[in-house]
Amino acid sequence: MKTRFECTANYDPSWINENKRGPNPLWLLEDLTKDMNLRKGMKILDMGCGKAITSIFLAREYGLQLWANDLWIDPTENLNRIKQAGVEDRVFPLKAEAHSLPYANEFFDAIISIDAYHYFGTSELYFSWYFQKLVKSGGQIGIVVPGVTDEINNEGDLPEKLKQLWSDDLYTFRTYQWWKNHWDKTKHVTIDLAGNIEDSKELWLKSNCDQELLAADEEDLLTFVKIIATKK
Numbered sequence: 399m400k401t402r403f404e405c406t407a408n409y410d411p412s413w414i415n416e417n418k419r420g421p422n423p424l425w426l427l428e429d430l431t432k433d434m435n436l437r438k439g440m441k442i443l444d445m446g447c448g449k450a451i452t453s454i455f456l457a458r459e460y461g462l463q464l465w466a467n468d469l470w471i472d473p474t475e476n477l478n479r480i481k482q483a484g485v486e487d488r489v490f491p492l493k494a495e496a497h498s499l500p501y502a503n504e505f506f507d508a509i510i511s512i513d514a515y516h517y518f519g520t521s522e523l524y525f526s527w528y529f530q531k532l533v534k535s536g537g538q539i540g541i542v543v544p545g546v547t548d549e550i551n552n553e554g555d556l557p558e559k560l561k562q563l564w565s566d567d568l569y570t571f572r573t574y575q576w577w578k579n580h581w582d583k584t585k586h587v588t589i590d591l592a593g594n595i596e597d598s599k600e601l602w603l604k605s606n607c608d609q610e611l612l613a614a615d616e617e618d619l620l621t622f623v624k625i626i627a628t629k630k
Contacts, residue, residue, distance in 0.1 A: 403428045405459050417449040417479065421605040421622075423512045426542040427452050429595050430510070430624055434540050436460050440507035443467060443532060446514020450476040450491055456510070457485040464489045465506075467499065496528070503531045508538045516543040516570040520580075530586045533629050539587065542595065545623035546571045559614040574623040587627035598622040 406414075406424040414424060436442075438461035444453045445467050453466035466476055466489055476491035483489075494500055496518035509532060511519075518524060519541075533539055549572065550556060556564055572580075578592035595601070598621040603612055612620065 405455070409455070414451065415606075417451045418605070419448045420513050420607055421544075421602050423448065423452050424455055425601050425605075426512050426595065426622060427455060427510070430512070430540050430542050430626070431456070431460070433591050433624075433626055434508065434510075434538050436462060436508065439463065441465070441505065443501065443506045443509045445496070445509060445511040445529075446517070447471075447476075447491075447512075448514070450479055450489065452510070452512050453489045453491075454480060454483045454485055457488040458483070462488070465501070466491045467494055469493060469495050496524070499528065499532065501532050504534045506533045506537065508540070509533050510539075511541045511543075513542060513544065515541040516545075516572075517567075519543075520570050520572070525581055526584045526586060530584070530629055535629055538590070538626060538628050540624075540626040541577075542622055542624050543577070544571050545577070545594070545621050546573055546619045547594065547621055548619060549573055549576060550619070557615075557617050557619070559616060560611075560619065563611050563614055571620070572623070574625065577623055577625045581625065581627055585630075587629050589625070589627050591624065591626040593624055595622040595624050 403425050406428050440462050442462045443465050447453050447466040447468045449471055450466040453464040456462045457464055473491035473493045480486050480489045553561055574592045574594055578589050581587055582589050
């Protein structure tokens with residue numbers, strides 16, 4: 399992993415493991431941002447930031463200003479972590495629900511979301527009515543979400559072993575083609591990149607989470623989807 403994720407390799411693995419809430423978010427973030435146009439000083443919304451380690455990473459590695467938005471983690475807890483990382487002048491933690499975001503339209507230069515957007519963004523209305531409005535024209539929106547290599551619309555689409563472990567929330571796992579169409583049809587953005595992250599399942603396994611689900615995935619349906627778009 400060190401050769402592929404050179405920036406992440408500079409961070410203490412125990413710090414990452416202590417503060418991650420799923421698969422290693424810095425691996426996913428580093429894979430995403432290498433394909434984005436980020437410049438020092440940009441204002442970025444980190445949507446669903448969890449314990450804010452993705453925001454800390456972006457502030458340190460790119461010199462960005464981050465609004466670290468999460469619904470479930472206390473912003474005071476995140477602020478303490480941000481202060482310990484020495485980036486409190488660039489990372490601002492907030493608690494807000496995805497449909498009640500306290501930001502002005504076109505405030506952000508770009509938006510990033512790692513392993514969170516699928517929880518609220520599968521709605522036919524969310525991208526148009528809420529999300530894309532927050533970024534300036536010409537700004538990018540980049541997400542990484544857990545996904546599948548073939549569409550799963552109901553239990554009948556599932557292999558037998560996965561069927562035993564599949565829960566309602568996992569139906570938010572969609573293909574990159576589904577996400578591409580989901581955004582493209584709104585006509586608010588141009589899709590820059592849509593695909594699966596290389597060696598997704600290996601990264602997931604090495605993150606030491608969801609082991610039972612991954613072991614049951616003998617058909618290699620599970621993956622990480624990466625989508626980057628530019629607002630028109």
